Amino acid sequence: MKFPTTLIQSGVMAASLALLAPVAALAADVSIRLGHVLPESHSWHAAATGFADEVNTRTDGRVEIEVFPSGQLGSEKEVIEGLQFGSVQAGLIGSGSFQGVEPRMGIIEMPYAWASREQAFAALDGDLGSALADMLDSKGIKVLGWWENGFRNITNNVRPIEKPEDLSGLKIRVTPDKVRLATFETLGAEPAPLSFGELYSALQQGLFDAQENPLAIIYSASFFEVQKYVSLSEHIWGAATLTMSKSVWDKISPEDQAIVAEAATSWGLKQRDMVADANDELIEKLKAEGMSFNEVDKAAFMEAVAPIWESQQDVYGEELLSILNTYRK
Template structure:
């Protein structure tokens, strides 16, 4: 049994125990927080959120209950982000690319090839970069609880294997609704097509687009291997997963409940990151077993081609934020 399966099995047993305690009348839920995300129910995000829910319920004696809604049940990224700002959604977990609808600076971590290692990215979002972006969100009535991980993004397609930037030329590639991602793949010669995540599988299946780009865990959990033959381990972007709560919901919690929620979110940050790291090799083997042809393109040529993207967005992100990214990425 793999790491994620072990984690889920342990959570299931613990949740049964917590449920029995609540049903016995030992605690009554006073505050319910709904948290939404776009990925499937077997994705590490879902498993980690289930664990967070269990731990918070236990630590608050059932006074705070987090209900987890995967697969865009509370809406897509844009809807959840806007709902957080308006206070109509309590919590959300998503990549920062989804937040550019609120402020374009929030997508800075997704500059192509910014993070040569996970450790450098972790240091940035756990440090000065995370603090700066959390400040931007706070001004939008959204509180940042913790910086989890989405992972390195890779390219799949049904047209041909990708070895060099030339191989991307003319490939119609689904990307999130983020101008930075569009510009990145335009520079690489692809035909980027913005599209909500919930529409991706059907669009790949019906050949509306040729390919997409996502972390390995997402590629597998979303079963893109059923409609895509080629996987290029491009690692062009590393993405965090930001766990947020609306200011409206946050203000309803007591100081003690706030401390518990933050502390448990940090604990599950580490566990979620471990799940992402542990799943990469396992998932890659499963994707190959499912018939995907895997290539490992040299990033050097890709890095050179996307330099104009960095130049273009200097005025968008500002010198201060870019200085932080460069500090941690070098």
């Protein structure tokens, strides 16, 4: 039997389309590079890897996430810029680093804003977190979850810091945001910004006397090798913000977006537990490495930084400050 030429051509075309279908499906998959600046030994990396593995498995590879630690994708400032342009697909970033694109994000890391980590998470899991997520969304950045950086403490090589006056003249590295700089200038130190990736060598070379970070970072970054004193100031509590480029998020199907959101929440809770469980152990580990610990006069520190709160009222606005204060009562 002879088939018409047109029928043969149609069959060939249908077969060709069938062969191309799997290729088209593969092309629709979303590949995501997730960057952060901390080492693989930190809870950020453990939780980010768990998050990535869960998403990869539950979406059957439709959404594929690969985690890049230790600043492999750039500094936090560079990752944030990449998120806005879509050149970096996702990041786990300290909340204060977003002040360059949205100054009101600094409200999370105001000095002595939080009496406890539980108070902070109540706010971020509630109305304050929703308001801040909306602000970043308008900048092209999707907030997937509020993880934890923790309470920051001061380390230095000169003397124990017990009261604000003890900071006088100390060269201290701070994160590159105006509020942090103003806070330590008010406390009498000599602060200067520097990317995290350069901090260890700067301390080693004596370019800075001091730095401030949570205990987990002090340990995982081996700052005990280049710093002597740890003063438990707990002057700032910071969140870790799990984010994705909005342009990438919009490429993910609604069904897979739900999976990503669920995994971000569950691994965020696990990461918070990692931070809470490790605190006492970290103090003992750092002492074993030769670091000397002391308490500080927190009331004196709180009084000293009160002008910072007054100076930021116009930045944050009455509405956002009202939301914040709801949770601080």
